[in-house]
Amino acid sequence: MLLRGGQVFAGYWEASRATAVPATTDGWFATGDLGTLDPDGHLTLTGRKTDMIVTTGGKRVAPAPLEDRVRAHPLIAHCLVTGDNRPYVTALLTLDPEALTHWRRRARKTDVPLAALVDDPDLRATLQRAVDDANRLVSRPESIRRFAVLPVEFTERAGQLTPSHKLRRAEVTRQFTDRIEDLYEAGPGSG
Numbered sequence: 001m002l003l004r005g006g007q008v009f010a011g012y013w014e015a016s017r018a019t020a021v022p023a024t025t026d027g028w029f030a031t032g033d034l035g036t037l038d039p040d041g042h043l044t045l046t047g048r049k050t051d052m053i054v055t056t057g058g059k060r061v062a063p064a065p066l067e068d069r070v071r072a073h074p075l076i077a078h079c080l081v082t083g084d085n086r087p088y089v090t091a092l093l094t095l096d097p098e099a100l101t102h103w104r105r106r107a108r109k110t111d112v113p114l115a116a117l118v119d120d121p122d123l124r125a126t127l128q129r130a131v132d133d134a135n136r137l138v139s140r141p142e143s144i145r146r147f148a149v150l151p152v153e154f155t156e157r158a159g160q161l162t163p164s165h166k167l168r169r170a171e172v173t174r175q176f177t178d179r180i181e182d183l184y185e186a187g188p189g190s191g
Helices: 063-071 097-107 121-135 169-175 177-185
Strands: 033-037 043-048 076-082 089-095 144-149
Touching: 063 076, 063 089, 063 121, 076 169, 089 097, 089 177, 097 121, 121 144, 144 177, 169 177
Parallel strands: 089 144
Antiparallel strands: 033 043, 076 089
């Protein structure tokens, strides 16, 4: 998004020229946000430019709309879409403990430990429907091809969440590098 007008600030108070916020050459301020305009001229924010994923095929993917749509499913607490410099898009999912308790009762799987449950075919089928629903928002090259369910909850204490409970993308990626690598080893069509 680019902004211009009297409401846009010219820079930080008493900041040196080196630390001032740069505008583009024609007077427009680059916000770093991504958005779309609908036919009525209403702006919808879709993410941050710094979060943009670029696959090895050159496809640019804004992860926020996919993550928000997947997270809308009651079983899913968090979703982190990955795929930068990779052949396709994948996701890491964590489960909502309360919703999972309800699902376990309905599925008669109350005795199954969480570490085993993340690979349960019934649970994965339910989560796949949430991923499929999110994929309807995007083209095939932008869609989530594989996902992993993590047997943990993301927390601020573990460094995965900010105090406002937003994902720390780089930290989650660092902590779960092995799981992400596993998503690419078998190829896009498997599990």
